[in-house]
Amino acid sequence: ASLALNKAKMQEDTPIHYFEPHMLEASLEKTRLAAELNRALEHNELEVHFQPLIDLASETTCGAEALVRWRSPTRGLVPPNQFIPLAEENGMIIEMGQQILRLACQQTSQMIARQQWPQSFMLHVNLSVRQLLQADFVEQVEAILAESGLLAANLTLEITESRLISQPQQATEALQQLRQLGIHIAIDDFGTGYSSLSYLAQLPFDSLKIDRSFVNQMTESNNYTPVIAAIITLAENFNADIVAEGVETREQTQQLKALGCRYAQGFYYAKPQPLSEWSTAKVSSNPVSADTDNYQH
Numbered sequence: 001a002s003l004a005l006n007k008a009k010m011q012e013d014t015p016i017h018y019f020e021p022h023m024l025e026a027s028l029e030k031t032r033l034a035a036e037l038n039r040a041l042e043h044n045e046l047e048v049h050f051q052p053l054i055d056l057a058s059e060t061t062c063g064a065e066a067l068v069r070w071r072s073p074t075r076g077l078v079p080p081n082q083f084i085p086l087a088e089e090n091g092m093i094i095e096m097g098q099q100i101l102r103l104a105c106q107q108t109s110q111m112i113a114r115q116q117w118p119q120s121f122m123l124h125v126n127l128s129v130r131q132l133l134q135a136d137f138v139e140q141v142e143a144i145l146a147e148s149g150l151l152a153a154n155l156t157l158e159i160t161e162s163r164l165i166s167q168p169q170q171a172t173e174a175l176q177q178l179r180q181l182g183i184h185i186a187i188d189d190f191g192t193g194y195s196s197l198s199y200l201a202q203l204p205f206d207s208l209k210i211d212r213s214f215v216n217q218m219t220e221s222n223n224y225t226p227v228i229a230a231i232i233t234l235a236e237n238f239n240a241d242i243v244a245e246g247v248e249t250r251e252q253t254q255q256l257k258a259l260g261c262r263y264a265q266g267f268y269y270a271k272p273q274p275l276s277e278w279s280t281a282k283v284s285s286n287p288v289s290a291d292t293d294n295y296q297h
């Protein structure tokens, strides 16, 4: 009886989350996943897929975004949303991000050396703020460029604006140092964060990537067209390039072109794919990779 009384009293003061079986299951799964990810990093189970970046004026491939995939012996090919959040939480993202950057730079450098990709090819790699905030991050990037042979001018690092807000000063300084090396900075998922325009003005960046959610809804409701037009104007005023993410239809590409958007990425052109399957099927008269069969993975 006194137990029940205690329980009732506690419920008045603080919300108590009683333990339920599904919580145990979830926490066990998290522990299991962390252990498997740790092994994945040791056994090089991460791979990089590349999604073509299209220059809308010529409809040719001018670069690619590297997107991590985990080839797990037990789970199969795992997409990033199933392990990046945990890796961000437990800090594994730092080692993971370094492996991905190294792989992406090595593979791109080889493709350029074999003249499969042009000298001007732009590799985009996603960055976690936790990576950026490491004291020696800029040196790490320099070392990876040196060992892979990729030039800084061929690399764009993508960072999500909303995640930068935690340590704006430190993040801005690191981004400035990266730019001094000749690396480009892209603000990813632009428009979904809550940062102010005055904050944007302090951020060093070379391009804005319009979030997929805007592009998706562009043709369904006209409300989004002025938003995209405004983002494009904003980018122009910052002297930045603009990339539309998640382009899935021909109408979207036409509308984006009419609005002055220069670059696009999306399933309409190509899905992310391993280099062994690299092709740009919908890209007409593509000088970059018309033939996908003449190299070994």
Ligand code: C2E
Pocket (backbone or CB within 6 Å): 051, 066, 067, 068, 079, 080, 081, 084, 097, 100, 126, 127, 128, 158, 188, 189, 212, 245, 246, 247, 248, 265, 266, 267, 268, 272
């Ligand atoms: P993101 O950087 O915004 O990457 C774009 C995501 O949109 C990719 O999902 C891509 O496959 C997807 N996408 C591209 N075009 C279309 C389209 O036309 N329609 C639809 N529905 N989706 C499209 P993915 O590969 O699952 O990656 C999800 C997110 O995971 C990325 O979003 C990025 O935030 C994160 N991520 C991926 N790779 C890395 C990495 O190496 N490091 C870090 N830190 N994060 C990564």
Ligand code: MG
Pocket (backbone or CB within 6 Å): 065, 126, 158, 188
């Ligand atoms: Mg990205």
Ligand code: MG
Pocket (backbone or CB within 6 Å): 188, 189, 209, 211, 245
């Ligand atoms: Mg994005």
Ligand code: MG
Pocket (backbone or CB within 6 Å): 189, 211, 212, 245
């Ligand atoms: Mg996105």
